[in-house]
Every structure is written in structure tokens, then in C-alpha cells.
Amino acid sequence: MSNGFDDIPFFDEEPAPRPLRGREPAPPAPSGGIAARAMAARDQHRAPDYLSGLNPEQREAVETLDGPVLVLAGAGTGKTRVLTTRIAHILSTGRAYPSQILAVTFTNKAAREMKERIGVLVGAAVEGMPWMGTFHSIGVKLLRRHAELVGLKSSFTILDTDDVVRLIKQIIQAEGIDDKRWPAKQFAQMIDGWKNKGFGPADIPEGDARSFANGMGRELYAAYQARLMTLNACDFGDLLLHPIRMFRAHPDVLKEYHDKFRYILVDEYQDTNTAQYMWLRLLAQRPHSRKNPSPTPPHKGEGQTSSRATAGDHRGSVNTGSGDFAQEERQESPSPLWGGVGEGKPPQINICCVGDDDQSIYGWRGAEVDNILRFEKDFPGAKVIKLERNYRSTEHILGAAAHLIAHNEGRLGKTLFTDRTDPDDDKVQVHAAWDSEEEARAVGEEIEQLQRQQHSLNDMAILVRASFQMREFEDRFVTLGLNYRVIGGPRFYERLEIRDALAYFRLVCQPADDLAFERIVNTPKRGLGDTTVRSLHDYARGRNIPMLAAAADLIETDEMKAKPRKSLFDVVTMFKRWQGLLETTPHTELAETILEESGYTDMWKNDKSAEAPGRLENLKELIRSMEAFESMRGFLEHIALVMDAEQNEDLDAVSIMTLHSAKGLEFETVFLPGWEEGLFPHQRALDEGGRSGLEEERRLAYVGLTRAKRRCHIWFVANRRIHGLWQSTLPSRFLDELPVTHVDVAETDQSYGGYNRGGYGQSRFDKQEPFANAYSTPGWKRAQAHKTDATRDNWGSRSGVGIERIGYGESGPRARTIDGELVAKSKIDEPSKFNVGDRVFHIKFGNGNIASIEGNKLTIDFDRAGQKRVLDGFVDRV
DNA sequence: ATCTGCCCGATTTTT
DNA sequence: TCGGGCAGAT
Numbered sequence: 001m002s003n004g005f006d007d008i009p010f011f012d013e014e015p016a017p018r019p020l021r022g023r024e025p026a027p028p029a030p031s032g033g034i035a036a037r038a039m040a041a042r043d044q045h046r047a048p049d050y051l052s053g054l055n056p057e058q059r060e061a062v063e064t065l066d067g068p069v070l071v072l073a074g075a076g077t078g079k080t081r082v083l084t085t086r087i088a089h090i091l092s093t094g095r096a097y098p099s100q101i102l103a104v105t106f107t108n109k110a111a112r113e114m115k116e117r118i119g120v121l122v123g124a125a126v127e128g129m130p131w132m133g134t135f136h137s138i139g140v141k142l143l144r145r146h147a148e149l150v151g152l153k154s155s156f157t158i159l160d161t162d163d164v165v166r167l168i169k170q171i172i173q174a175e176g177i178d179d180k181r182w183p184a185k186q187f188a189q190m191i192d193g194w195k196n197k198g199f200g201p202a203d204i205p206e207g208d209a210r211s212f213a214n215g216m217g218r219e220l221y222a223a224y225q226a227r228l229m230t231l232n233a234c235d236f237g238d239l240l241l242h243p244i245r246m247f248r249a250h251p252d253v254l255k256e257y258h259d260k261f262r263y264i265l266v267d268e269y270q271d272t273n274t275a276q277y278m279w280l281r282l283l284a285q286r287p288h289s290r291k292n293p294s295p296t297p298p299h300k301g302e303g304q305t306s307s308r309a310t311a312g313d314h315r316g317s318v319n320t321g322s323g324d325f326a327q328e329e330r331q332e333s334p335s336p337l338w339g340g341v342g343e344g345k346p347p348q349i350n351i352c353c354v355g356d357d358d359q360s361i362y363g364w365r366g367a368e369v370d371n372i373l374r375f376e377k378d379f380p381g382a383k384v385i386k387l388e389r390n391y392r393s394t395e396h397i398l399g400a401a402a403h404l405i406a407h408n409e410g411r412l413g414k415t416l417f418t419d420r421t422d423p424d425d426d427k428v429q430v431h432a433a434w435d436s437e438e439e440a441r442a443v444g445e446e447i448e449q450l451q452r453q454q455h456s457l458n459d460m461a462i463l464v465r466a467s468f469q470m471r472e473f474e475d476r477f478v479t480l481g482l483n484y485r486v487i488g489g490p491r492f493y494e495r496l497e498i499r500d501a502l503a504y505f506r507l508v509c510q511p512a513d514d515l516a517f518e519r520i521v522n523t524p525k526r527g528l529g530d531t532t533v534r535s536l537h538d539y540a541r542g543r544n545i546p547m548l549a550a551a552a553d554l555i556e557t558d559e560m561k562a563k564p565r566k567s568l569f570d571v572v573t574m575f576k577r578w579q580g581l582l583e584t585t586p587h588t589e590l591a592e593t594i595l596e597e598s599g600y601t602d603m604w605k606n607d608k609s610a611e612a613p614g615r616l617e618n619l620k621e622l623i624r625s626m627e628a629f630e631s632m633r634g635f636l637e638h639i640a641l642v643m644d645a646e647q648n649e650d651l652d653a654v655s656i657m658t659l660h661s662a663k664g665l666e667f668e669t670v671f672l673p674g675w676e677e678g679l680f681p682h683q684r685a686l687d688e689g690g691r692s693g694l695e696e697e698r699r700l701a702y703v704g705l706t707r708a709k710r711r712c713h714i715w716f717v718a719n720r721r722i723h724g725l726w727q728s729t730l731p732s733r734f735l736d737e738l739p740v741t742h743v744d745v746a747e748t749d750q751s752y753g754g755y756n757r758g759g760y761g762q763s764r765f766d767k768q769e770p771f772a773n774a775y776s777t778p779g780w781k782r783a784q785a786h787k788t789d790a791t792r793d794n795w796g797s798r799s800g801v802g803i804e805r806i807g808y809g810e811s812g813p814r815a816r817t818i819d820g821e822l823v824a825k826s827k828i829d830e831p832s833k834f835n836v837g838d839r840v841f842h843i844k845f846g847n848g849n850i851a852s853i854e855g856n857k858l859t860i861d862f863d864r865a866g867q868k869r870v871l872d873g874f875v876d877r878v
Numbered sequence: 879a880t881c882t883g884c885c886c887g888a889t890t891t892t893t
Numbered sequence: 894t895c896g897g898g899c900a901g902a903t
Contacts, residue, residue, distance in 0.1 A: 107892065136893045160893085236893045365891065466889050488891080525879080641893060660890050682889055700890080723888060724894025
């Protein structure tokens with residue numbers, strides 16, 4: 001079973017015998033046994049430290065250890081605290097050993113954080129929790145152990161997206177399909193989508209199979225899987241699917257894990273996809289008692305080795321099965337796996353899922369909100385605990401967020417509250433700006449203002465919908481000399497030189513890694529061009545051997561011309577040498593040797609381009625980061641799964657990131673720019689996702705709002721450049737969905753873009769408290785009074801050009817028409833009423849002369865503001 | 879092999 | 894509009 005990859009032996013994981021409550025034939029509930037009663041009594045008088053300070057709901061979530069539990073944890077309600085305390089509680093009550101707890105998260109960051117926080121509670125015991133990690137890292141662990149059961153060797157490599165795309169491209173080309181017409185990238189996404197749903201090649205819906213490359217979808221997918229097998233490689237999806245397949249095919253193995261995992265905890269359950277859901281179900285089920293319908297204490301079944309997985313389980317293995325088994329399982333809720341009707345007490349499943357349906361924002365990448373909505377059906381008798389007491393934000397922020405999210409249907413329904421009210425708290429501020437440049441400028445000023453009041457930049461964040469919005473803020477902050485950091489930009493591991501170096505290391509550790517081979521065989525240049533690689537490739541494929549092995553063969557023959565043959569000989573010899581050093585030389589030293597001897601570092605040393613020194617620096621950094629690992633293999637494992645680079649924490653800087661990457665974070669002050677129709681909600685979400693797309697966007701808005709602890713500023717602009725074209729935009733419908741009681745329409749002392757809602761203010765979605773009412777607040781009225789005719793002309797409906805649609809591309813069936821609303825749509829064909837040289841006045845930029853005219857767009861040299869491009873509606877002749 | 883010019887596309891992102 | 898990717902030329 002153990003294959004030498006894991007240093008933790010599987011069967012020796014459990015510490016020396018010590019009576020476990022769970023192993024005794026005692027009833028599960030703490031109301032029964034003597035020990036339990038004693039514990040309950042003790043709890044009443046002297047609850048353990050870690051329980052004090054929990055509110056009643058949190059405490060219930062921590063202490064309900066028996067049976068399925070769903071914790072609906074709203075934003076800022078102490079979710080992580082509950083999760084970590086629950087684990088501490090399980091451990092300290094002796095319910096399970098650390099190694100008997102399966103705790104799954106989505107991201108490495110979450111796993112790290114959880115580990116840290118449990119460490120604080122239980123000390124070194126956290127080190128004994130090998131089954132805490134991401135779905136993928138646990139999947140890898142399972143697979144390394146049982147690789148041979150799914151036809152892999154335990155040394156398999158994990159391919160990242162880039163490798164996958166290159167591989168698929170090869171396959172598409174090998175099939176003689178035009179890879180221009182049928183892009184590999186697109187197909188990689190399709191495969192990813194199928195894998196998210198748990199579909200193997202045999203399982204994909206006929207329509208899907210047909211829609212790619214004239215019906216070749218299924219064949220290509222199968223060819224891809226076959227190729228992965230010969231490469232001894234997995235993609236990310238396989239890290240989930242292979243274990244599922246293995247568990248289905250080998251109930252005995254599954255049973256080992258059933259017996260092992262006494263408690264399962266899942267973080268961010270709303271983000272699970274179908275494959276993850278199936279994976280969890282397999283691990284959480286207790287099929288033992290189906291054979292034996294009489295009520296069985298959960299942990300009694302130690303000796304029931306005869307029990308097997310249910311027949312339903314064997315249906316369609318992931319790769320070979322037929323039919324849509326994911327779908328089938330879906331429809332069976334409550335599933336017989338959980339102990340169906342008339343079968344007596346359902347088997348006990350100590351699974352605890354924590355999540356928030358209102359923060360489900362990853363539907364587009366396969367997450368099924370439905371998993372969380374269906375929890376009670378899936379796990380009959382589940383206890384659902386709502387955490388609604390928020391410890392993060394002001395009442396205004398919570399009020400705004402709650403009112404917004406209430407517009408969604410299909411939610412489990414929570415309302416966050418706080419009892420900390422402070423009359424000094426700011427309401428949520430809504431600001432209008434002329435264009436995105438002004439938006440950035442105004443946000444910059446606001447930040448400087450706060451900075452003058454001694455607020456740390458680290459406490460501020462700008463959360464955007466799409467990353468192109470970041471640039472303008474960056475530009476502005478560079479001008480201002482304001483520190484900022486962009487979170488979630490291009491990553492360390494994605495850099496060319498890092499990927500090259502990793503390819504060398506991969507090939508040393510895993511000689512069958514053809515993708516790595518192809519990447520570096522001619523890097524640095526060795527005169528091994530396309531022709532050589534192609535013949536190597538063909539030879540290797542013909543014999544079904546790795547390319548490195550093929551190279552070793554071919555250099556013995558006269559297949560090749562002398563020059564490439566010599567180069568190839570050198571490559572093969574180098575790799576043989578390095579492989580020999582693998583076990584004897586310290587891995588960091590070996591890494592340096594590899595990069596030196598291969599000529600890779602020299603390649604960059606001889607490169608006189610500006611980036612070269614930086615790349616060399618990155619390579620050094622790469623080797624430095626290897627020091628933390630035991631071996632090169634260990635390092636590669638880490639890099640495959642944990643591909644983030646640490647940020648510089650010391651710097652005091654404003655964070656700029658997307659709303660998606662902000663989930664889980666909090667800041668004193670949050671800026672939410674770009675609340676315009678078409679951008680947020682994003683047009684594509686609307687077009688492709690319809691109603692549910694809109695709801696996901698709304699959840700994204702909810703996530704944005706609830707990141708703020710004390711101050712939240714929302715911005716929308718009148719004009720935004722999209723794909724190089726200036727488009728006039730409408731304020732986001734989400735603004736209409738904010739409650740007037742918690743929101744202020746802010747006046748800025750900048751020139752602002754006043755905005756007249758006209759008939760539009762009648763919210764289309766909000767029956768109760770339309771935000772339009774805010775426009776009768778004193779603040780707004782004052783703002784109105786400042787408006788000049790020039791602005792009204794263009795913001796109002798008088799000039800009546802009208803805008804039919806916003807967003808990009810062709811107008812689709814969902815394009816909105818707002819009668820007589822708003823103007824300033826770019827119109828190239830109509831002659832301008834202005835002439836070059838005209839003296840004009842602009843509300844924001846003052847007086848200037850028209851330098852050129854392009855349709856309704858004017859380039860004006862302003863006396864004070866310099867040259868700007870503006871729409872003709874915004875200026876008047878002087 | 880390296881450069882140049884043309885064409886396409888253009889949310890969100892983890893593992 | 895602007896940048897990345899790729900095909901074709903040098």
C-alpha cells in the first residue's frame with residue numbers, strides 16, 4: 001500500500017491505543033454514557049477555554065458533533081473560528097485522533113490559515129492532522145497511495161493548465177483537426193467543465209460531444225485521457241476523479257477510509273462542484289448499516305468487514321461507465337446511500353459543512369450552489385445552524401448588504417445583524433464620477449484624505465469587477481506616489497524562466513514527463529529544432545515510450561544527422577547524470593547544478609534584454625524557496641498545487657484586487673468602483689447566465705459590501721472606455737437595490753457627474769424601498785442644484801439621442817432599452833455641430849479650443865486641463 | 879531562428 | 894484600443 005512516497009505510513013498513523021469514545025458501544029449522543037454525562041456536567045460548570053467567547057449559535061455549531069451539520073455562516077460571523085474550534089473540540093474530547101479528521105478547504109491559503117488557527121488552540125496536535133488540506137492536495141495524497149489502482153504510478157506528475165493546453169493541442173493536431181478552428185484552449189475548458197461534473201469520456205452528454213470538432217469531442221477527450229496515462233500524469237480534475245473512480249471500483253479501499261475518517265469538515269461548501277460533491281459523498285457514506293438496517297452506533301462497526309459499498313456505487317466508473325451517473329445520483333435525493341425509507345435509523349455521518357449560499361460566486365467554474373441548498377435532503381436529519389451575528393461591519397454596511405442580497409431568489413435566507421451601533425458610523429457612500437479617470441482620481445484623493453487622518457493604507461482596498469479596471473488606479477497611484485499592491489496578478493510560477501527551470505526538475509524526477517521534455521529540449525538553443533523533436537515524438541509515440549527514452553534510443557542509431565545527434569546525446573547524458581545525483585545530492589544543490597550544466601543560467605546571462613537580470617534573480621529565488629522542502633519531489637508536489645508567491649507584507653499599501661479574490665478578506669475601508677450596467681453586473685454574466693447569472697453578480701456585490709468593516713464607497717461613472725471605445729453607461733441596477741436608510745449619495749467637491757434618473761429611478765426589482773428615494777435627500781438636492789445646463793443636457797433626456805444598449809458587441813435579445821434616457825452614445829457618422837477651433841466651455845475642464853473632431857468626440861485643448869477627449873454634448877460654445 | 883505584421887478577442891480563477 | 898499569438902518572410 002505504501003509506496004515510499006509518503007513518509008507517514010498509512011497503518012501506523014494511529015497513535016498507541018487509548019480508549020476512544022467512538023469505539024465504545026455507547027450511544028452517539030452525549031446524553032448517554034457515563035463519560036458523556038460527566039463531560040456534560042463538567043461543561044456546565046467549567047466549559048473549556050476555547051468555548052468561552054463563542055455566541056450560542058457558534059457554540060452549538062462547535063458542540064453538535066454527532067450527525068450531519070450544516071453551518072450557514074454569513075460574512076463576518078466567525079466561520080473560521082467555528083471550524084477551528086470544532087476541530088479543537090473533537091480532539092480535546094477524545095472523539096478522534098488528529099489523523100481521523102478529514103478537513104477540506106478550497107484554497108491553500110484557507111488550509112494554511114486553518115492550520116495556523118488550530119495550532120493556536122491545540123498546539124502540536126495539529127501536526128498530526130495529515131488529512132487537512134485542499135480537495136486537490138488530499139486527492140493527491142490518496143492517489144499517491146493507491147495510484148496503481150487507477151493505472152498510474154505513484155510518481156505521477158501533475159500538469160498545470162499550460163501543459164494541458166499544449167498537450168491537447170498536440171492531440172488535436174495528431175487527429176488532423178484544424179487547431180485554428182477548434183482551439184485547444186477552448187477544448188481544455190470543456191474538459192475541465194466535464195471533469196467538474198464528474199464526467200469521464202463515456203459520460204459526457206451527446207450534445208457536448210458533438211459540439212466540438214464535428215463530433216470528435218468524445219474521442220478527443222478519450223485520447224487525452226489515454227495520453228495522460230502514458231505520460232503518467234494527471235490534470236487537476238483527475239486529482240478528484242481518479243479517487244472517485246478508485247473508491248467506486250475498490251470498496252475495500254473505501255472502507256478503510258470510512259473507518260478512518262470519523263469527522264469530516266468542509267469549508268466553503270457553497271463552492272463545491274459536482275465532482276467534489278461525489279467525492280465527499282463517497283467518503284461520508286456509511287454503507288455498513290444498509291446491510292444491517294438496525295440502528296447502529298456510528299463507530300461500532302469496526303468489525304463489520306463484510307460490508308461493502310452499495311450496488312448503486314458501482315455504476316459507471318468515471319472513465320469507463322456509461323450514462324450520466326452524476327445526474328442519476330442527483331435525482332435520488334434523499335439517496336438510499338444515506339439510509340433510505342423504511343430502513344430504520346439512518347447511519348450516522350459526522351460531516352460538518354460550512355458555507356454561505358449568499359457568497360457563492362464561482363458558478364462559472366463549476367461550483368453548484370445547489371449542493372448547499374440541498375444539504376438537508378442529502379443528509380436527512382441534518383442540523384442546520386445559522387450564524388447571523390456579524391462581528392465585522394457597521395449596521396449601515398450590513399443593512400445595505402442585506403437589502404441588496406434580499407433581491408435574490410433561491411437562497412436559504414439569512415440576515416446579518418450586529419448590535420454595535422454607532423451614530424458616528426458613515427452610511428455607505430455612493431459617488432458618481434464623470435469617467436473612469438475621474439473615478440480613480442477621486443478615490444485617490446479619498447485615500448490620501450484618510451491617510452492624513454492616520455489611517456493605514458493596509459486597511460484600504462479597491463475591489464473591482466474586472467481586472468482591466470485596475471490599470472487606471474495603478475496609473476493614478478503611481479502619479480500620486482501612493483503605495484499599492486495588486487493581489488492576484490500574474491504569478492511567480494507562471495513566469496517563463498520559472499516554468500523552464502521547473503521543466504528541468506520535473507524531467508529529472510519524472511523521465512516520462514514528455515511535456516517537460518519538449519519544453520526544454522531546445523532551451524537553451526541546442527540546434528534541436530522542430531524536425532528533430534517531431535521525429536523523436538513520432539518514434540516515442542510509435543513505441544509508446546517517453547521521449548527522453550526515445551532520445552536515448554535514437555542516439556544509438558544513424559537515424560539522425562551528426563549535429564542534432566551530438567546535441568541530443570549531450571541532453572540524454574546530462575539527464576542521466578542528474579537522475580543519478582537525485583538521491584545523493586541535496587536538492588537545492590542539484591537544482592543549481594542542473595541550471596548551470598544545462599546552460600540555462602548562461603542563456604540569461606548572455607541575454608542583454610532588460611528582463612534578463614530579473615529572470616536570473618527569480619531563478620535564485622526559486623532555488624531559495626526550495627530550501628524549505630525535503631526533496632526535489634516534495635518541492636515539485638508543492639509547486640504543482642500551491643502556486644502562489646508571498647506578498648510583501650511589510651509595505652503599507654492599498655490593496656487592489658478583483659471582487660473574486662477579495663472573498664474572505666476584510667478591510668476598514670473598501671472602495672467599490674465601476675458599478676455600472678454592463679460592467680457590474682457584467683454583460684456576459686447576464687447574457688450567458690440569465691437570471692442565475694444576475695444573481696451570482698448580485699452575490700458578488702454582496703461579497704464586496706461585506707468586506708468593509710467601517711467605510712464603504714461605491715462609485716459609478718458616466719463614461720467608460722470599453723475595448724477602446726467610449727461608451728456611456730448606466731448606473732448599476734444594484735444601486736437601486738440599496739436601502740435608502742443606509743446609503744448616502746455623496747457629494748464630492750470634485751466636478752462630479754450628476755445623474756438624473758428620470759423614469760429609470762423606478763427600480764425594476766425593488767418593491768419596498770427604492771433607492772431612487774435617495775434622490776430626494778438633502779444631499780442629492782444640493783447636488784442637483786449645482787448642476788449646470790451643460791450637464792443636464794447630457795445626463796438628462798432633453799437632447800434625447802437615447803441609448804439603446806450598453807456593454808459590448810452586438811445587441812442581443814437581452815439588450816435593454818431605456819426610452820429617451822441618457823445620451824452621448826458615440827456616433828461617428830453624424831456631423832458635429834462644432835467646428836475645429838471653436839472656443840468652448842466644459843463643466844469640468846473649463847474653457848478650451850477644439851483641436852479636432854471625430855463624430856461626436858471632440859479633442860479639446862483646454863486652457864488649464866490640457867488636451868482631453870470629450871463628447872460634444874458636454875461642452876457649450878462660449 | 880528571429881522579426882514583422884495581421885488578426886482576433888476582450889470577466890471572474892483555484893487547483 | 895491594444896496586446897498576444899501565430900504565420901510568413903528574411
